[in-house]
Amino acid sequence: MSDVNAIYFQNQTFKNIAANYAKKYNLPLTTKIPITPFINISDETFISFDELSLKNNFNEGSFKNRIINFQRENLLKKAIGHKKKPYKKILDVTGGLGHDSFLFALLGHEVTLVERNTGLCILFEEALRNLPKTTYFEKAKSKINVLNENSEKFLNELDIYDVIYVDPMFDIKSKAGRSGQLNTMQKYLSDQSDVSITLIGGNFKRMVIKRPISFNQSKSLKPQITVKGKAVVFHVFLKNPNN
Ligand SMILES: C[S@@+](CC[C@H](N)C(=O)[O-])C[C@H]1O[C@@H](n2cnc3c(N)ncnc32)[C@H](O)[C@@H]1O
Incomplete structure (x- = not known):
């Protein structure tokens, strides 16, 4: 990397x-x-x-529209089990550009964003710094904590969080709806490791893994819930499905 x-x-x-x-x-x-x-x-x-x-500019392009219409993020909302209250404690173990984390924060959740790449942590902090200083954004910003760490460190404390969110880098050739910006990010990182392989072994309550729609999920590891979009699918794993 x-x-x-x-x-x-x-x-x-x-x-x-x-x-x-x-x-x-x-x-x-x-x-x-x-x-x-x-x-x-x-x-x-x-x-x-x-x-x-x-x-990473939140004031322009398609992400600006997603911010304005954050209540329409139905796939993400279903995947994390969003309810108006109580708000959830979310650990985003693949922070990246912070798009998903910022949407979770706009929805009212408390987010810990973990990103091991220092450059991306700074780009995200800059995206937040450059947002208009409205109460709406200030409130969302106050709900995010950025950690420049390897998420594998959290393996033994996953149960502190309501949701573990994983968005591993996937092959852009899969036409899975990755934007030009994500393609550039992939070139910059030149890394496609999947931290969910380690974290799935931990003691989490709910783990959401974003995959390309064509993803071949191994039969031995079947998600309890599947939330399908056009280009991506969210696999939701619950440790205690009865809770
Ligand atoms: C596809 S991107 C995530 C995009 C993000 N969901 C967003 O909305 O912008 C995957 C990110 O996970 C990060 N990553 C991969 N493995 C990691 C690990 N073990 N610890 C922390 N970050 C990791 C990569 O550096 C990359 O930035």
């Missing part, structure tokens, strides 16, 4: 923000263009790698 080597900024306006990330994530801070991959902190923060750039 590749990751950013440095925090770069050019415009003095972003000096303090960039310095805070450098301190928090223990990365060198520079105003000289570093070796790629690096993250450029600006009004359009991006990760630079292999002459490509990866952004």
Whole structure:
């Protein structure tokens, strides 16, 4: 897996923000263009790698529409067992760009986002920082805690959470509805490991795994609930189906 080597900024306006990330994530801070991959902190923060750039802007594109219409996220809502109350404690073990986590937070849930890639953690923090400062967004932001860790660390504490959410990277050739941005992310990470293989052995209450619709689920591991969309399917595993 590749990751950013440095925090770069050019415009003095972003000096303090960039310095805070450098301190928090223990990365060198520079105003000289570093070796790629690096993250450029600006009004359009991006990760630079292999002459490509990866952004995460919640104020534009298709994700903006999903944010506006978050109540229509019926597949996600069914998969996590969403009810208006009580809100759930969700552990998102494959944080990525934080899209799913942010939708969970908008729905009112308390989310711990775990992402092992430092560059992606910073991109997500930047996406949140650049949202309009409305009560609506501030409330959702306050419900998310970002951890730059390997999720396997949580194997022995999965039962603290109501839902463990897993969205492993899958092959883009499967035409499974991955956006251009996710394709770029896949090139940046160059990694397709599946943390659910480890975590499924843990003591969770509910585990939701997002798969391409064509996914061949092994017969020995049958989900209790299947939530099917056009391009993706959510496999829901319940440790105590009677609860
Ligand atoms: C397909 S992306 C998730 C996209 C995310 N659901 C979203 O809405 O943006 C998968 C992410 O999981 C991360 N990941 C994979 N294995 C991990 C692990 N063991 N611990 C933490 N993060 C992991 C990868 O770095 C990648 O960013």
